[in-house]
Amino acid sequence: MLAFIIQRIFQSVVVLLLVGLVAFSMFRFVGDPIDNMLGQERTGADIERLRTQLGLDQPFPVQYAKFLTNAAQGNFGVSYRQGRPVSDILAERAPATLELAAVSGLFAMVLGVALGVFTAIRRDGFTSNAIMTVSLIGVSLPTFLIGILLIYLFSVELGWLPSFGRGETVQVGGWTTGFLTASGLKALILPAITLGLYQMTLIMRLVRSEMLEVLRADYIRFARARGLRDRSVYFRHALKNTLVPVITVTGLQLGAIIAFAIITETVFQWPGVGLLFINAIQFVDIPVMAAYLMLISVMFVGINLIVDLLYFAIDPRLRVDRVEAKA
Amino acid sequence: MTPPILSVRDLVVEIPTRNALLRPVDRVSFDIAAGEILGVVGESGAGKSMTGNAVIGLLDRPAHIASGEIWLKDKRIDGLKGEGLRKVRGKGIGMVFQDPLTSLNPLLPIGEQISETILEHLPVSKSEAEARALAALEEVGIPAAKARMGSYPHEFSGGMRQRVVIALALCAEPDLVIADEPTTALDVSVQAQIIALLKRLCRDRGTAVMLVTHDMGVIAETADRVAVMYAGRLAELGPVRDVLTAASHPYTAGLMGSTPLASKGLARLNQIPGSMPRLGALPTGCAFHPRCPKTQEKCRVDPAPPMQGRAACWYPMTVEEIA
Numbered sequence: 001m002l003a004f005i006i007q008r009i010f011q012s013v014v015v016l017l018l019v020g021l022v023a024f025s026m027f028r029f030v031g032d033p034i035d036n037m038l039g040q041e042r043t044g045a046d047i048e049r050l051r052t053q054l055g056l057d058q059p060f061p062v063q064y065a066k067f068l069t070n071a072a073q074g075n076f077g078v079s080y081r082q083g084r085p086v087s088d089i090l091a092e093r094a095p096a097t098l099e100l101a102a103v104s105g106l107f108a109m110v111l112g113v114a115l116g117v118f119t120a121i122r123r124d125g126f127t128s129n130a131i132m133t134v135s136l137i138g139v140s141l142p143t144f145l146i147g148i149l150l151i152y153l154f155s156v157e158l159g160w161l162p163s164f165g166r167g168e169t170v171q172v173g174g175w176t177t178g179f180l181t182a183s184g185l186k187a188l189i190l191p192a193i194t195l196g197l198y199q200m201t202l203i204m205r206l207v208r209s210e211m212l213e214v215l216r217a218d219y220i221r222f223a224r225a226r227g228l229r230d231r232s233v234y235f236r237h238a239l240k241n242t243l244v245p246v247i248t249v250t251g252l253q254l255g256a257i258i259a260f261a262i263i264t265e266t267v268f269q270w271p272g273v274g275l276l277f278i279n280a281i282q283f284v285d286i287p288v289m290a291a292y293l294m295l296i297s298v299m300f301v302g303i304n305l306i307v308d309l310l311y312f313a314i315d316p317r318l319r320v321d322r323v324e325a326k327a
Numbered sequence: 328m329t330p331p332i333l334s335v336r337d338l339v340v341e342i343p344t345r346n347a348l349l350r351p352v353d354r355v356s357f358d359i360a361a362g363e364i365l366g367v368v369g370e371s372g373a374g375k376s377m378t379g380n381a382v383i384g385l386l387d388r389p390a391h392i393a394s395g396e397i398w399l400k401d402k403r404i405d406g407l408k409g410e411g412l413r414k415v416r417g418k419g420i421g422m423v424f425q426d427p428l429t430s431l432n433p434l435l436p437i438g439e440q441i442s443e444t445i446l447e448h449l450p451v452s453k454s455e456a457e458a459r460a461l462a463a464l465e466e467v468g469i470p471a472a473k474a475r476m477g478s479y480p481h482e483f484s485g486g487m488r489q490r491v492v493i494a495l496a497l498c499a500e501p502d503l504v505i506a507d508e509p510t511t512a513l514d515v516s517v518q519a520q521i522i523a524l525l526k527r528l529c530r531d532r533g534t535a536v537m538l539v540t541h542d543m544g545v546i547a548e549t550a551d552r553v554a555v556m557y558a559g560r561l562a563e564l565g566p567v568r569d570v571l572t573a574a575s576h577p578y579t580a581g582l583m584g585s586t587p588l589a590s591k592g593l594a595r596l597n598q599i600p601g602s603m604p605r606l607g608a609l610p611t612g613c614a615f616h617p618r619c620p621k622t623q624e625k626c627r628v629d630p631a632p633p634m635q636g637r638a639a640c641w642y643p644m645t646v647e648e649i650a
Contacts, residue, residue, distance in 0.1 A: 218429035225383055225424075226444045226495060227417030236443075237432050316479040317433060 001312070008308065012301040017068075019297040023290060024064050033080050033284040054080070067290060076294075077287035081280070086291045090273060094295075095175045096166055097265070097272030101258045103188055104196030108257070109250060112200045113239075116207025121234060123212065132208075138201035143260070147194040147267035154190060162187045164269040195264040199253040206249055210242035217241070243314050251307035255300040330400075331358035332502050332535035333382065338395035338405075340374070340381050342606075349606040351377045351390065353559040356634075359503065364529065364536040366550030366567065368543065368582070370603050374559040375539045379505045381405075382537070383420050384412045400502060418448040421496030421534075423525070425508040427488035431480035437491050438464070438476030441498050448499035463494040467524060486517035490524065497528055503535045510545060522549050543586045547571055555579045558603055558614035565637035576638035577619045613641070 034047050034056070051057045055066065070077060076086035115135075119128040138146075155163035167183035169176045178184025214220060215238055223237045262274035269275070273292055280288035311318050340352035352374045359365045367375045380386050382397055384407060397405040399419050407415060416422075424430040432440060441460035445451060451459065457476075464472035467490040480488055489509065496504055506525060510518035526549055529536045538550060546553050546567060553570045555563040555578065563576040574580040584597035601618040604610060613631040616622045621642050631639045638644075 218424055218426060219432045221385060222422070222424055222430040222492070222495075223432065225385060225416055225422035226447070227413045227415070227499070228443065228447055229413065232443070232447075237435070240434050241432070315434060317481050 005305070005309075008305050012305065015301055016294065016297055020068065020071075020290070020294060021064065023293040024067065025060070027284075027286050027289060033286060035284075037080055071291075071294060076291035079280075079285055079288050081283045081285045081288075086287045089276065089288065090291055090295065091174065092176075093271065093273045093276045095177060096270060097258065097261050097274060099178060100188065100191055100195060100264070100270060100272060101254070101261060104192040104194075105199070105254045105257050107192055108196035108199035108203055108253065112203025112250075113207050113246070115200075116204040117211055117234065117239060119204070120208045120211030120215065131204075135201040135204055138197045139205070143194060143198065143263045144267050146197055147190070147264060150190045150194055151267075161190050163190070166271060191264050191268040191270055194267065195257055195261060199250075199257060202253060203246065203250055207242060207246055210245055211238055214238045214241045240314065244311060247307055247310050247314070251303045252300075255296075255303050258299055259296050329360060331360050331398075332363075332400060333359040333537070334396075334398040335378075335382065336396040336398070338378065338381060338397065339393045340377055340386065340390055341393040342390045344389075344607075347607050350393075351559050351606055352381060354395070354633075355556070355559075355561050356395075357554050357561070357564055359535040359537060361502070361535055362530060362533040363552065364526065364538055364550045366546035366553040367537060367539045367556060368541060368546055368553060369556035369562075370541065372603060372606070373556040375541075375556050376507050377559075378556070379422075379507050379537060379539050382503075383416055383422055383505055385422075414448075417444055417499045417501065419501055419503065421499070421501035421504045423489075423492055423496045423504065423506040423509045426512045427485055427492050428512065430492055431488060431495075433480055436477045436479055437483075438478075441491075441495055444495060445498050460494075460498065463498045464491070466528065467491070467494040469494075485513055486521060489513060489517075489521050493521070493525060493528070497532070497534070500532070501534065503537065504529060505537045505539070507539045508541070509538070510542070511540070518545070519548075525549075543571075543582065555582065558609060559606065560614065560631065561634065561639060562615070562631075563638045563640075564634065569637065573644075575636060575643045576640045577621050577642075577644060578615050579638070580644050581618075581620075 033054070034050055037050065038046055048057075055063060058066075067077075074087060076090075078084065079086050079089055082089060115131055119131055122128045151163045154161045162183070165187060166178045167185075167187035168181040169178050169184055170180045172180075178188060220233060220238055223233045228237070260274075261270075261272060262278055264270065265272045265274035266278055273295070276288065277292045279285075280292065335358070336356050338352055338355045339350060342349040342351060351372075355374070355378055357365065367378065369375050377386070377390070381392055382404075384404070386392070392405050395405065396403060399415065402415075402419075404412075404415050404419070431437065438457065438460050441463055442453070442456040445456040445459050446453065449456070449459075461472055461476060464475065469475055469487060469490055475483075480491070483491065493509075496506075504525075509525065510521050513521060522545055525536065525538075528534070538545070540546060550567045552565060553563075553567045554561055555570070555576065557578050563570060563574065563579045565575070569575075570579060571583060574583050578599070581597065581599040585599060587596060599618050604614060604617075610617055610627075612625075612627045612629055613619070613622075615631070616626040619626065621644075623642060625641050629641070632641060633639060636643065
């Protein structure tokens with residue numbers, strides 16, 4: 001098990017290096033940060049001086065190597081736009097995104113699994129069919145449109161929920177949280193639904209189809225023939241057997257929730273890292289963009305590692321295979 | 328004679344399809360007494376498994392019991408739903424399925440699967456249920472049962488898994504066990520062991536057994552009485568010795584003629600010409616008449632008669648024909 005984890009961490013480092021390389025080579029085409037940093041009245045000398053100062057005159061491999069050495073020490077450089085260390089800016093912005101992602105991920109998972117199980121058990125019921133039809137909307141409507149529709153309905157027409165921002169936040173240690181105030185919680189609802197709706201419908205449809213598959217299995221018939229209660233048949237025997245594919249997809253989607261928070265954060269002016277990234281792109285703020293992409297890839301890699309470990313926890317057959325493979 | 332454990336009366340199972348109403352089980356009646364093993368034989372699609380599933384209420388929609396009665400001891404169990412049905416399953420009737428590789432939940436230790444079944448049906452504590460689960464595993468001959476309680480199904484061979492399945496079917500002390508092709512998926516060398524085990528356990532407890540199979544050898548070795556099914560109907564029903572040695576229905580006679588026997592030496596096996604008709608395309612009259620060597624005009628026109636003696640046939644085999 002330990003060997004497996006070490007092996008995976010080694011693989012993760014390779015993945016991160018590649019992500020960094022791809023990201024870095026793309027930044028060269030985004031634009032020239034110097035244009036934005038210096039005002040209208042600049043001289044050729046100013047430009048050259050700043051370019052040297054930022055190290056942008058050096059060849060690409062040198063820039064990349066320098067970035068890596070610094071990043072390995074936790075130093076992501078200084079934002080071109082804000083003139084502050086990128087790590088400070090990220091630490092300031094990350095709580096907003098992580099809280100939003102956690103709430104929408106939870107929303108997607110809990111509701112997705114519950115509705116998936118429900119629609120599989122009552123496969124021909126009216127409610128199930130209604131849920132399945134409505135879920136098509138969740139799958140097919142783009143996120144920004146859902147966000148705008150929700151804002152229109154709940155903020156503009158009904159006036160129940162705020163349309164932008166995080167509401168009041170409380171500082172707990174180095175972490176700003178919106179969980180502890182009423183307005184912070186209210187501000188979370190719309191963006192969390194917007195961000196998690198697609199994932200929720202995806203998980204629901206996946207759970208449903210996996211459940212329908214498993215419910216046909218012999219061991220489910222046998223469980224019924226043994227006179228077990230429906231609750232036990234559905235949740236103890238059936239649901240557990242659907243979890244491996246469900247966890248795979250859920251894990252990836254959780255990463256996607258964090259990564260694609262960009263759109264939701266833009267629609268709701270949510271002060272998280274996604275919004276930071278969009279602003280960074282507009283300004284060609286290379287240190288911020290690089291740090292953001294590295295952060296996202298670390299999260300993806302981490303989530304995948306957790307997913308792989310969960311497989312072992314769920315399915316005993318995998319544990320055996322690994323032992324045998326080593327022997 | 329003691330009243331039967333299971334009594335099936337004129338059972339009809341129907342499957343409505345877009346084109347026609349199919350009857351995979353048509354007016355089937357039989358009894359099984361305590362401690363008795365009834366073998367149910369027939370070709371694939373003859374309605375054997377469908378009958379077993381109907382008894383335990385496991386018919387998949389749209390198949391359903393259209394008419395007839397099923398009695399378990401003094402309780403009518405056809406048409407039971409929800410809690411009533413759940414209490415009959417496991418406690419009243421245990422079931423053993425064909426494929427032991429797929430009938431156990433791969434993610435739960437076998438000990439847990441047995442004790443959850445016991446806890447569901449018997450008024451015992453958790454530790455008592457575990458003790459009984461262990462005893463059940465020992466009884467079906469799992470070596471080092473105590474150590475294997477926490478093992479998962481994939482850690483057992485096919486034969487061992489079928490032993491676990493049998494332990495599961497019997498652990499809540501049912502009055503009747505329906506074994507649906509319990510040895511078909513197993514190695515030949517293991518089949519005999521499993522059959523012997525099932526036979527011994529049910530004898531000891533006085534459990535009635537409905538043994539569904541297409542293996543005449545298994546029937547000959549195990550069953551007390553045998554029911555032969557053809558195209559959803561009972562063709563013949565009688566004590567196993569009589570049916571095997573002196574078949575009364577021409578179909579049974581044909582089946583026996585096509586079974587290899589060591590005593591027959593290397594003689595060529597007989598075949599029954601043709602194949603069993605599909606349910607949607609049953610011939611008029613007796614369903615067997617196109618393949619029957621004894622067909623007469625009456626067989627083509629009139630449906631087969633109700634059981635007369637052992638067979639449901641207008642012209643059962645005579646003594647001379649058998650010899």
